[in-house]
Amino acid sequence: MTRRFAKDPQVDNALRHSVKDGVAYSVMAGAGETYFSAFALFFKATTTQIGLLASMPPLISSISQLFSAWLSHKTHNRKKVILTGASVQAIIWLPLIVLPFLFPENAVAIIIACIIAYHAASSVVIPYWSSLMGDLVPEKRRGRYFALRTRYTSISALISLIAAGLVLHFYEMHDLALYGFISIFIVAAIARWVSVYHLTHMVELSEMTTTLDIEMTEHWWKQLKHSKFFHFSIFFSLMQTAVATASPFFAVYMLRDLQFTYVEFMTLSAATVLMQFLTLNGWGRISDMFGNRLVLITAGFVVPLIPALWLLSTNIWYLFIIQLLSGFVWAGFNLSAGNFLYDLIPPPKRSTYLAYHNVMTNIGVFCGALAGGLLGAYLPTSISVFGETYHWHSALLGIFLISFLLRLTVALVFLPRLKEVRAVRQMTVTELIFRATRFSALSGFIYDIISSVKHGRK
Known part of the structure; x- marks a missing residue:
């Protein structure tokens, strides 16, 4: 990428790292998130449990957005919140990989709990990331920048989804499907840590001066x-x-x-x-x-x-x-x-x-x-x-x-x-x-x- 996204070298560098962050995040999503249901089914999850696996994260995400609104009154350092939430999400991959293997009789419950925590961490980050990117991306170049970023992230998600499926198929042919899931989830975890590294290069041009208020007045x-x-x-x-x-x-x-x-x-x-x-x-x-x-x-x-x-x-x-x-x-x-x-x-x-x-x-x-x-x-x-x-x-x-x-x-x-x-x-x-x-x-x-x-x- 030789093009410039912003005149300020520091901002331009941050936006380049944001593209790489998006690519790494997409690898995590394609190789990891896509196969959450398949992982639960491997441990004999019932239809009702799959329903819980799909239904609880959105509900927790709603609560997390309310938490974000409260948090915005406590801190105006967006980068700190983003890095904390992204790091927590990366850490959650460890119990998701290890605990079902150690406690197979409670594997489905562990998977559901880990995925709820995984999505909660992501939901807290989203408002702060959106706010910070809104400040960093020049308005006149916003369309082209996000089009380019989306193009790279889409290709990365697709390639990682296909690669993870092939890895699972290889292990499945040798009756080692569990190790296939461990392998692709390790890749997903590493990808999230790579994403965190690129997020450290984000810059705060100014602290967030507005809070994420939720109005509830009758008028x-x-x-x-x-x-x-x-x-x-x-x-x-x-x-x-x-x-x-x-x-x-x-x-x-x-x-x-x-x-x-x-x-x-x-x-x-x-x-x-x-x-x-x-x-x-x-x-x-x-x-x-x-x-x-x-x-x-x-x-x-x-x-x-x-x-x-x-x-x-x-x-x-x-x-x-x-x-x-x-x-x-x-x-x-x-x-x-x-x-x-x-x-x-x-x-x-x-x-x-x-x-x-x-x-x-x-x-x-x-x-x-x-x-x-x-x-x-x-x-x-x-x-x-x-x-x-x-x-x-x-x-x-x-x-x-x-x-x-x-x-x-x-x-x-x-x-x-x-x-x-x-x-x-x-x-x-x-x-x-x-x-x-x-x-x-x-x-x-x-x-x-x-x-x-x-x-x-x-």
Whole structure:
């Protein structure tokens, strides 16, 4: 990286290290976080326990954000908080690796506890890191800088996800899967310590003078509940509730019920990540020209179909195509939802509004994942109708069907009511579908590389 991100050499150096921090963090996420559910399933975690594994971290994250608000009144040294939280997260990998091996009878409970602590440490850091990066990245170069950083982190996450899957597959073939998990988690821990090293090169241009206050006055609440932001947050949190009812259990379905190997699981997981990476910029160009509402509505009505499509076949290549479709649609949905949210929030209140939005979303994910785990434990695998008995191979298919119905209901109720916030060119949904399905993901990827080279020469 020969380009300069800032005129101040000290700031420029910090931003270069931030890119490397992002790469190291992505290696940890790809090689480690991706396989948390698989690790729990190795120790015979039940569907309900997987539900807890998926539901508790978002709830703890909400509490951690409140802790961050309290902490901001006690210290204004953002770098110190960031380094402490990141170091704690790195340390947590040690008990996560060692304790299940030493106490296999309590392994699942230990894994859940460690992962809760892992996400709590990360959630405390996020507001301070976002605030510090907002000060360091020059406003005029913010778009290009974060585009470059995201490109590097996405590639790193994908490569590490694939590599970890291959490592697990190698150990699995020799009946040593546990040592495979230990190996990839050691890599993840080392990657986080590398991330911490690069975070030490962050610089505080000035201490944080504002606190992360959470308003709770009656007047503010009356304003909030009648705002477009509040109605959108309700929609988004309900959609995440519906999604979380099924999303934690696709891994369970693949590894436990379909008996897929780790390399097959990795292949399907990587398909979604790869498709999101290749199509994200294409969706971004459409959103910039024609608005976020149109993309949100189009993708929002396809998102419900994803779990329903899992009911039709267990063929891995069929599921691979479904995963590609999932990555394509979720790239558009997540991008447009994030942009739409920022359009709705007044800049002076961004921190407060985002805190509420994140809390609502995390509570929704908690409720959805917990409900899915409980349903998965009690749903039948057969039903009798007029004397005929119908069987299916997994109770999780019932969860996928319920998630489809919940997602569709949320989409039908909320999406038609969305109004575009900014002035954009007009386009019909049919035209958008044609444009979105005809743009080449590979061409978009090549376009991004050429663009980054051109920017580097300026």
